[in-house]
Amino acid sequence: MRELAGSPGTWSGLSLRVGQLVFAAASVCATASALGFAAYTAFCYLIASMGLQALWSLGLACLDCYALKFKKDLHSAVLVSLFVVGDWVTAILSFAASCSAAGVVVLFDRDIYACRRDPQLPCGRFELATACAFLSWAFSATSALVMFWLLASL
């Protein structure tokens, strides 16, 4: 079972966690550095959701490092069930946050031309934050699917 790419306690699993963590942190930084983001609910939700994703991925990355260093097995049914629940919840929250932020970015950019009319609006940073959130979600969804598969095969 340890051969399944992306499973906990493997190098591929650790790299998925690092990918989630890096893109979630980048999304949080890009949103937080955009002036006046707090006036928009979608970006407040994005920062909260990406913060949760970054914390969860950091915790799991530390656990993967520990398992790799001390050659521990993380494939017990209880642990994998916990990973499945956590991964699915964070993946769904990340996807919802990314989609709602993308809806607002497209509205600003294409529909009401707020980006062109108001040069103060940090559209570039909002776009960067949304793109990073989608990338973080892609890694998170991969982890969630691998965990579900692992649980099914336990």
Added chain:
Amino acid sequence: MRELAGSPGTWSGLSLRVGQLVFAAASVCATASALGFAAYTAFCYLIASMGLQALWSLGLACLDCYALKFKKDLHSAVLVSLFVVGDWVTAILSFAASCSAAGVVVLFDRDIYACRRDPQLPCGRFELATACAFLSWAFSATSALVMFWLLASL
């Protein structure tokens, strides 16, 4: 296997399909009856995604009726694989459309107060369309999970 609630060719499966179809059609009608919805990308995407969901659910509801009437079994691996792919694709598209429409509705209503400032804007219909889209997605996600479970147990 036929006892699993929500599986194809059963009354519970048919009721899930009818739920998806009714709420997707309600969402399409609410969006289409909102004046000027075509100016907003999120609502154009919502109408396209809910149209696809309604067509898919209508097709599967007809298939369920046929299976119930002539007592056919729809649990072959090929059919269930097809249902899994179709259900997951429509469920993910529906969720993305619902979230982006919700992001825009919340922006209009709470962040830029467009609903209060512009009484012409059909905010009530946009809210109704988004709520129906989320309900349709909830039924669709249930079907997708049941199909995935069926495929795993085949």
